Amino acid sequence: MxxxxxxxxxxxxxxxxxxxxxxxxxxxxxxxxxxxxxxxxxxxxxxxxxxxxxxxxxxxxxxxxxxxxxxxxxxxxxxxxxxxxxxxxxxxxxxxxxxxxxxxxxxFNEMPQKSVISWNAMISAMAFNGKGELGIELFEEMTKAGICPNDATFVAVLSSCAHAGEAYDLIRSMPEKPNASLWGSLLGACRTHGDMELAQLAVEELVNLEPWNSGNYVLLSNIYAEEERWDKVEEVRTMMKERSIEKTPGRVQLDSLR
The missing domain is CATH 1.25.40 (Serine Threonine Protein Phosphatase 5, Tetratricopeptide repeat)
Structure with missing residues (x-):
C-alpha cells in the first residue's frame, strides 16, 4: 500500500x-x-x-x-x-x-568526532568478530576519554567478557567511581544479556549507593526469588525494616515473593 x-x-x-x-x-x-x-x-x-x-x-x-x-x-x-x-x-x-x-x-579511528554510539559500535564490532579482549581495551580507553557508558555499552562489554566477574572487576576499576546511573545501565544490560549473576552484583551496588531507594530492594529481592534463595529474600526484608524503608505503592510486594 x-x-x-x-x-x-x-x-x-x-x-x-x-x-x-x-x-x-x-x-x-x-x-x-x-x-x-x-x-x-x-x-x-x-x-x-x-x-x-x-x-x-x-x-x-x-x-x-x-x-x-x-x-x-x-x-x-x-x-x-x-x-x-x-x-x-x-x-x-x-x-x-x-x-x-x-x-x-x-x-572509527579517522572519525573527527565520536559519540557514545560510536564507541559502542566499535566495542560491539570487536565482540562480534571474536576480539573480546580488544573490546575490553577499547572500553577502558572510552572511560579514560570521559565518555559515559550507557546500557548498550554494557551489552557490548558483556559480550566481550569471558565471564560476569571480569565485567564486574572492569567496572569497579574505572577511573571514576561508578555512580548509581552507571550501575543502573549495567543492570539494564544484564537483563538484555540474561546475566543474572552480574545483575545481582549491580543491584547490590545500587542498594549500597542509594539505601533510601525502595525500588532497589525490590529488584534485589526479585532476583533472589527467581533463584529461589529465600534466605536472601528474608535478609532484604529485614534490611528494609532496619532502615525504615517503605515499599513504594504499586511495586511488587516482598511478601508475595515466597
Missing amino acids: GLHLFRQMSERSIVSWNIMISCLAQSGRDSEALGLFHEMKDQGFNPDDATLVIVLPICARLGAVEVGQWIQSYAESSVFFRDSVSVGNALVDFHSKCGVLETAKKV
Missing part, C-alpha cells in the same frame, strides 16, 4: 525516498529497499546522510559489500559526510558485520 502511494506521487523529495526505503527495510523487505535506493540514484537524487544511515544496515544484512563500499567512497568525497558522526557509526557497523574489522577500525 505504502509503495503504491509512493509510486503515485507526482513529486518526490529525498525525504520521501528515505521514508519509503526505511519502511521497506523495517518490514523485512531489504531487497526491495536496496532496489529502491538504486532507483533513487538513477532518477538523479543524491543520497543525504539519512539515506546512508538507512541503507548501510540493509547492505550488511544482504551482504551487499559492493554497495556498501560505494557508499563509503561517496561519503569520503564530501567533507559534510566525513564529519557526520551518524554516517561514521553506520560505516563501522557495516564493515564489522561484513567481517572486515580492520576497515571498521580505520573508519
